[in-house]
């Protein structure tokens with residue numbers, strides 16, 4: 337056996353948003369599949385749990401270990417790109433920011449990405465990371481196969497023809513079924529994106545969103561509680577030969593300059609001290625939101641960097657209920673002292689057939705709210721969460737929420753099937769934690 341890299345239990349202390357502290361008994365950084373199998377066998381022999389962590393970019397305690405923590409930081413990169421099918425197989429620790437340039441060398445690209453690219457591919461898949469677009473699914477919907485090391489130490493390949501139930505469960509598996517070592521994804525021929533950001537009346541933007549988010553490839557909008565305007569962001573696919581432009585604007589995009597901007601924290605402190613400033617400050621922040629255009633490769637334009645940290649709750653509601661849910665939400669935000677001047681983000685995804693996907697078997701609209709890191713309470717996130725739960729809201733598995741097994745079971749048509757795959761493959765709960773048990777049952 338090759339020497340296994342061991343880390344200090346203190347080296348990983350918390351998730352990105354610093355609201356979940358980690359206290360693993362041990363941190364291991366395997367460099368091969370053999371080492372991963374070895375760590376699983378060792379955890380089993382010692383009767384301790386083991387949990388995989390990607391980049392620690394979940395806001396919930398989903399990655400928090402009970403015993404040993406295994407990272408795949410040293411298990412990254414391309415395994416294979418199939419020139420016939422265009423499918424790419426990646427080591428599970430590969431970061432999303434590594435994938436775009438790697439695929440571009442082979443004239444391929446991912447058809448959709450979320451707001452950031454710091455996550456690992458296994459972490460993104462395991463919580464159902466998504467972007468926006470009425471004709472596009474989240475990342476789990478792009479998975480066509482995966483290899484996973486199970487609690488009994490077997491490394492198993494699963495796809496739509498082999499180990500089918502495992503495939504259905506593990507392409508959004510919450511780390512509950514084993515350690516994913518490879519992920520195979522569907523890709524598309526290389527393209528560029530044309531991004532446009534502009535301000536528009538909020539009421540009209542929301543009223544037309546179901547229609548416009550099907551017309552544009554990737555559309556989303558941002559709005560501030562008590563504000564009257566939205567910033568709309570549209571990304572459309574253009575030929576790969578298109579000239580790059582507007583890259584100055586890339587740095588002043590909505591996420592990097594508004595969602596991740598310290599000035600908002602200041603505005604919110606002011607509102608807390610003088611509530612009457614809420615309406616004028618909301619209008620001022622709405623007016624500040626940037627506008628502009630850019631053309632570049634998708635891995636540059638889908639994502640933005642986050643300079644400041646925050647906590648986030650995101651709910652997936654059936655698209656058919658978006659109109660009434662949005663009205664209820666804006667009313668709740670307007671009438672509450674708990675709401676903040678921090679842009680909410682509204683996105684769209686096509687229905688998919690992934691068992692635990694937030695868009696499982698339903699066309700979906702996502703609404704996300706952010707809380708600055710310094711905020712003393714999460715009352716504001718609770719307000720958004722509770723309002724949208726009433727519209728069959730399914731919480732993002734990697735973000736903050738307050739639903740537990742009994743409620744979640746009702747929201748997912750294939751919940752029971754997932755649980756029975758887990759029971760079969762991990763009867764002794766090697767990969768389990770109290771948080772995971774609260775979601776899936778013990």
Ligand SMILES: Cc1cc2nc3c(=O)[nH]c(=O)nc-3n(C[C@H](O)[C@H](O)[C@H](O)COP(=O)(O)OP(=O)(O)OC[C@H]3O[C@@H](n4cnc5c(N)ncnc54)[C@H](O)[C@@H]3O)c2cc1C
Pocket residue numbers: 352353387388389390391392393394395398399408428429449450451452454455456457458459460461462463464465466467510511512514515516517642732733734735
């Ligand atoms: C600033 C910011 C922006 C974000 N933007 C978006 C967005 O636009 N869209 C969106 O949908 N989400 C978004 N997220 C949420 C994020 O994409 C998810 O929480 C994602 O799971 C984080 O990936 P990670 O690699 O950090 O995984 P972690 O948070 O480390 O782990 C997540 C889960 O994956 C499991 N896991 C990790 N590796 C493996 C493995 N090898 N085998 C089995 N299980 C594994 C873990 O056990 C855990 O259950 C954002 C998060 C942040 C902090």
